[in-house]
Amino acid sequence: MTLFWVSTVVLTVVACFLIALPLKRKKTINDEQLRDELNKAFYKDRLSELQVEADEGLVDSQQELIADLKQSLLDDIPEDTHTKKDSISPMAVLIPSVALIVVMSYSLYAKFGAADKVSHWQEVSENLPELSKKLMSGQAEPLSDDEMRDLTLALRTRLHYQPDDSTGWLLLGRIALANRDVSTAIDAMENAYRLESDSADVRLGYAQSLMMSQDEMDQNNARRILTGLLQDDYVDLRVFSLLAFDAFERQDFPAAVRYWSIMREMIGPEDSRYEMLGRSIQSAQSRMGEAMDQSKSVRVTISLADQVQAPENSALIVSVHRADGSPMPVAAARYPLGSFPRTVVLDDNNSMMQGQKLSDLSELIVRARIDSDGNVSTKSGDWYGESQAVELGEPVELSINSQY
Template sequence: MTLFWIASVILVVVSVLVISLPFIKKKSNIDDELRDELNKAFYKDRLEELEEETDEGLVENQQELIEDLKQSLLDDIPSSQKVQQDSSISTLAIMIPATLLVVGLSYGLYFKFGASEDVMKWQQVSANLPALSQKLMSPEGAALSDDEMQDLTLALRTRLHYQPDDATGWLLLGRIALANRDVDTAIGSMNKAYGLDPESTDVMLGYAQALMLSQDDVDQDKARRLLGKLVQQDYVDLRVFSLLAFDAYERRDYAAAVRYWGIMQQMIGPQDSRYEMLTRSIENAQKQMGQQVGTGKSVSVEISLADQVNADPNSSLIVSVHTADGAPMPVAAARYPLGSFPRTVVLDDGNSMLQDRKLSSLDTFMVRVRIDSDGNVATKQGDWFGESEAVRMGEPVEVMIDSQY
């Protein structure tokens, strides 16, 4: 804003100088000078004519005519003092009003029609960008009011105009567009962010979410590929499974939707307020498949860590269900991100290892839980583990991870 006022002052000063420049020069009126030059030329020409007329005998009183010519020339020369005084008066009379007029019109018209209040608000909004961005990125980002969303959009577009290589800025702009259901803007912004930072999980997830809302099959296929990459990573965001479940349900792949929602339940545990909502979603998908809700058997396992366990956050959690005699070969097994503890996971027939031997066929069983630190299920050296007592199907299962191979 300071640069604007400095530039405006410079422009006003230049304008005043341009108007006043012709009157600043210290010389007589140019018209008077031209007249003097013309009179001198006329005097010389007339003298030459008188010489020729005298030689031809046409003029007898040459000297008197020359005197008269000199007198008429002197009478036509203006007073230099008067010319200088008139010039000085005319210069001040024009420069002062011109200066006042330029300054008054310039700033008066700007404050009247120049949207100075909007410019000041724009500057304030741009300065408030970090605070608005942090509020959007926080879990309470949806609490942004409509005015705050508009301010954030304006500030982001201003920043991206000057910093087009800011991947985070494009990501934020895409999230705002998603909140406003502006699919085209969301896809365009997320695409720019993905082009600048293709390895960022946040960018990949946001881009997949935007593409999932598109009506174009090509966009939706690209979204599934992005989600597929995210699922293969060590830590998978809960929103990835939510998008996969939504997509599966929309494609009427209800079995896949149930599986993804079941994984989400395992990740958050029954103490989370979203658990019941996911249960209703699973029941609805099962109804769509023609299944009777509640007849399928499942195993719910509550897992906790002993105090001495120090697990790598990048490790995986392997949960396996075995026959009651503790046979090494599991009947069902599942792998999860480590997450936080205590937590609850649920296994059902979808986790069975063999097609002809379902988890629901067991009357009694035991559960083993292991923290896999290297990603290879065949190696166990240094891994922490725990196992349950033999229990009957339908009974709760608790496992404490407290031992190490």
């Protein structure tokens, strides 16, 4: 802050110097001196002409002409030979001008310059380590709204000068997540992930921000990252919690029950969250039962063969067909790729053909395909699987193991 005020003083001094500079310069043109110089030059020039004319015999009374010339020179001199000096002293102009510059500069800054905000910004930047430590320590008393805003301001300032600070981007992303600022959270976490993609904390934060996005590709990317954390044996309740809530929202109730059950085993009955997880499991089981009872439905468990290589942004398409293998599906649904094995439930709400419901079928087959390009009409290179013919209401199991 001291540097800021020193810079304002320097700028003010420069402005005052620019005002004083013209007043300090002496007047380069003096009317009286100029007149005398011209008269002298004219007198000498005329004397030379008279001498030439006398030598040529053109004039008879040279001395009289010289006397007239001298008289005319005297007549040109004003009676008051003392030049009247300026009545205003340069200092009388300089001092008020300097005072006006100083007063106006600091007055206008005090009015419009937001000095209090600049001071607050400087204080917040200095308090960044303390605020960061409080956020990371996970204290029982969370940061207040003012502290969160201060921390965000300080982090943005630091990241402006240190854009390669992955920890700073991670902190900014967590603050944005807490404030439900999805755009800022994704941008900050993406920067942290770009700088430190091997960090489990960064990967988890990035996945968490992507889960809040409404874009299906972002959500698929989040599931891929979370699945990768599980494969790396990264044990963190937040990973299972994110996967569980995501599965519940996608109506993949068996997967939600599985993840919540793992969380219960991890925390034990002594934890206060144990009962809450039990209620979540009951809710998912109830919804799963409702899906099974809705005027006949099809419960499909899908697995992937070892040789299947699914692109990251692929989608899973599950369709129900007549038992005769008709290519036109009676019902179909599209899901994010997610993890396998997985279970999905299709019912009359997924019917595709007008005038015919899934519950009208007595026998059926189920097909599942991994759509790699987002276009359901193209199948070249996609992996797929097909079940045997089963009666409506029976559970279906199939493996995706073939390629178009």
